[in-house]
Amino acid sequence: AIIRRVTCPDGNTVGNAACCGLFAIRDDIQENLFDGGECGEEVHESLRLTFHDAIGFSPALARQGKFGGGGADGSVVTFEDTETAFHANLGIDEIIDAQKPFIAKHNITAGDFIQFAGAIGVSNCPGAPRLQFLLGRPAATQASPDLLVPEPFDSVDKILARFADVGFSPAEVVALLASHTIAAADHVDPTIPGTPFDSTPNSFDTQFFIETQLRGTLFPGTAGNQGEVQSPLRGEIRLQSDGALARDSRTACEWQSFVNNQAKLQSAFKAAMAKLAVLGQNTRRMVDCSDVIPLPKAANSKAHFPAGQTRNNVEQACRATAFPTLPTDPGPATSVPPVPPS
Ligand code: HEM
Numbered sequence: 001a002i003i004r005r006v007t008c009p010d011g012n013t014v015g016n017a018a019c020c021g022l023f024a025i026r027d028d029i030q031e032n033l034f035d036g037g038e039c040g041e042e043v044h045e046s047l048r049l050t051f052h053d054a055i056g057f058s059p060a061l062a063r064q065g066k067f068g069g070g071g072a073d074g075s076v077v078t079f080e081d082t083e084t085a086f087h088a089n090l091g092i093d094e095i096i097d098a099q100k101p102f103i104a105k106h107n108i109t110a111g112d113f114i115q116f117a118g119a120i121g122v123s124n125c126p127g128a129p130r131l132q133f134l135l136g137r138p139a140a141t142q143a144s145p146d147l148l149v150p151e152p153f154d155s156v157d158k159i160l161a162r163f164a165d166v167g168f169s170p171a172e173v174v175a176l177l178a179s180h181t182i183a184a185a186d187h188v189d190p191t192i193p194g195t196p197f198d199s200t201p202n203s204f205d206t207q208f209f210i211e212t213q214l215r216g217t218l219f220p221g222t223a224g225n226q227g228e229v230q231s232p233l234r235g236e237i238r239l240q241s242d243g244a245l246a247r248d249s250r251t252a253c254e255w256q257s258f259v260n261n262q263a264k265l266q267s268a269f270k271a272a273m274a275k276l277a278v279l280g281q282n283t284r285r286m287v288d289c290s291d292v293i294p295l296p297k298a299a300n301s302k303a304h305f306p307a308g309q310t311r312n313n314v315e316q317a318c319r320a321t322a323f324p325t326l327p328t329d330p331g332p333a334t335s336v337p338p339v340p341p342s
């Protein structure tokens with residue numbers, strides 16, 4: 001087959017000329033939003049933002065004759081005052097404020113920018129897949145309704161129902177939660193901002209699926225926070241929802257299947273993110289600009305139990321298959337350092 005390439009005015013080559021404008025945006029955010037191509041706090045927050053914008057969508061509400069939200073339409077930025085006041089969006093205002101000057105400066109809608117920044121940001125994380133990026137989301141018309149973003153204290157029933165409303169199976173929910181391999185919480189326990197969900201928050205690896213299956217023994221900061229359960233490691237925080245999904249009979253085997261399976265982690269997350277990024281959007285009016293997204297580096301670590309942990313600490317939840325055999329890191333019990341603020 002003949003692969004046609006277009007040469008853009010700036011010398012970059014791309015499959016579709018409509019994507020040419022994205023190279024300048026890419027270079028600008030890599031340098032000035034992501035600190036020169038890091039997989040740090042702004043990348044983590046930008047990925048979270050892709051979700052909080054897109055999940056503002058409910059076909060169930062629409063069937064009742066109500067406005068169900070526009071999905072991945074940028075409403076979280078355009079109607080910032082409304083949506084940042086939603087309880088589940090606590091803390092999202094910081095990355096919105098960081099992204100807004102870039103949206104204002106470049107000729108791109110807020111909806112496109114949010115998903116583009118997420119895809120570029122994830123590409124900075126070793127082990128990540130190259131995410132799809134489709135261009136062409138129109139401007140949002142209204143704020144999303146409240147109560148569509150899942151909370152960490154929601155039951156598994158409620159979480160799976162919310163995702164089912166937008167077309168995700170339980171297996172796809174688990175795949176989307178691979179996002180928590182490059183993540184930390186600032187507000188669940190406000191006394192310890194930047195506390196990661198796994199021991200490798202700058203690496204898109206399978207440690208999140210390993211460490212969430214370990215028996216929780218401690219709170220990294222204070223006890224009694226809503227949506228938090230005990231974690232196995234000092235410096236690591238566990239969401240109640242992640243702990244529950246790892247142990248629920250509907251999701252536990254899928255959860256375990258990601259352990260030490262980097263190829264599945266990449267393909268399943270890529271596919272689920274491709275759906276998330278276009279929720280509520282008409283993809284026939286969009287252009288595939290995925291070739292503007294950089295190819296991520298390979299994973300830089302091998303699946304392991306953190307030092308001090310073995311399979312004896314695994315709370316086996318999948319009944320069908322045993323937990324994979326993994327080596328334990330040498331040394332004293334792992335203590336996870338916080339993700340530095342921007
Ligand atoms: C059951 C569904 C989910 C729940 C209940 C949930 C909940 C949370 C909570 C409470 C935080 C911590 C926020 C803070 O205190 O700073 C968080 C962080 C994060 N979430 Fe989720 N989340 C869910 C699904 C997702 C999905 C589908 C994605 C992306 C595709 C995502 C991406 C992230 C990222 C990247 C962070 C880290 C942000 C940072 O490090 O600054 N989450 N999530």
Ligand SMILES: [Ca+2]
Binds near residue numbers: 199204207208
């Ligand atoms: Ca990780």
Ligand SMILES: [Mn+2]
Binds near residue numbers: 194
């Ligand atoms: Mn953060």
